Amino acid sequence: MKRFMMVLLFVVVLAGAGYAAYAMGYLPAELTSVIAAPAEQDTKAEAEVAPVEEVLPRVLADAKVVPVLRSDLAMAASGLVQEVMVKEGDRVEAGDLLVKLDDAQQRVAVAQAQANLARAQANLDKIKAGARVENIAVAQAAVEAAQANYDKLVNAAAPGNVASAQAAVSKAQAEYSRVVQGPSEETIISARANLESAKAQLDQARSAYNRIRDLSDAGMRPESLAMQQATIAYEAAQARYDDVMNGATAADIASAGASVRQAQVQLETVQNSMPSDMAVAEASVNQAKAQLDELMAGARSEDIAAAEADVAAATAALQQALVGLRNTELRAPFTGVVATLNAAVGEQVSPGAPVAQLADVTAWEIETSDLTELDVVGVTEGAKVELTFDALPDLTLGGTVSRIRPIGQDNRGDTVYTVVVVPGSQDNRLLWNMTAVVDFGVK
CATH class of the missing domain: 1.20.5 (Single alpha-helices involved in coiled-coils or other helix-helix interfaces)
Known part of the structure; x- marks a missing residue:
């Protein structure tokens, strides 16, 4: 556009100088006579004079060369710059790390x-896994203990239980006497028989358990419980046999004495049993059963949710x-060249503040800078244009209007619009922000 205005100004100045020369008599006489007496010219000669062609004004606009793909890059977080991986002019690939902030936190x-x-x-x-086998076993034992305590109180309240409790005291006292005196032959034989019987039952239970021990639910099967009970019975029989064979110890004598005292306490409990004690025992049974039921039911849907x-x-x-x-890393969003870099190690950066400018310098487009509203109305997308460059006078490229930005900007009182032109071919001598002229043709 500037070139067009210069040409127009030159034409106006030249016309003014010619008129001044004519008025002051500087033109040749022949030319003056022709100008002064045009009516005397032969009509045939007039017919032979070639007509002057009208010169129509062209639409020219100043422009600049810019990359098709370019971006101002900023950090998404604030922090201290820990590493700068590139420098201006470096070519990077998409995803390459450019700047890294301190990321300890x-x-x-x-x-x-x-x-x-x-x-x-x-x-x-x-x-989701539910209760463990061990927890279920403990809950079952708690139920059994609570039930046994309740049954004991119920039985104690029945008629005749006083006599039974008295008999238990007598039996404990007799056992105490026996322990103090030592085991009889019959006791030794009985202990040995009990041990052998318990051993046979343990072997049978172990054989049954071995057949199912590799199953996923082996711990829940009756063979597992039978194995545990048989083991306990065997160990008890072995301990009993050892006790018999080793004779009474001070501990045995103390235990027998304790049994006597326990039997006496039981006798007193039977004699003093009250309905309130049975109510408490029954509540304990119900509580233990509720806890066992909860474990057996597994997790509630609410707990899982x-x-x-x-x-x-x-x-x-x-x-x-x-x-x-x-967000502590700034990576290249596309392959290109680092045009500017405003980050150094140790600097504090803020989110959103540009720290680098990246551009793909393999593809250029041209953006006009002074196309006025009077001229832009005649420009359409897809129109063919001619491009020249101030720094490259030997280079002329064809181009196509790619798009017209719909919002104008004020430029010294004129409203100008940016028109983007895609060159028909690229030239490796083009550089960012080189000046160009876009010739849109005749108005």
């Missing part, structure tokens, strides 16, 4: 989030921590 946050997720997942797995929600929340927290860690 972000790494700690990621580690904490990972630990919280692992804890939440373990809790969910535990709830709550645990799954904890896992989801921990997963989201981990994702957020990972995003925070990624």
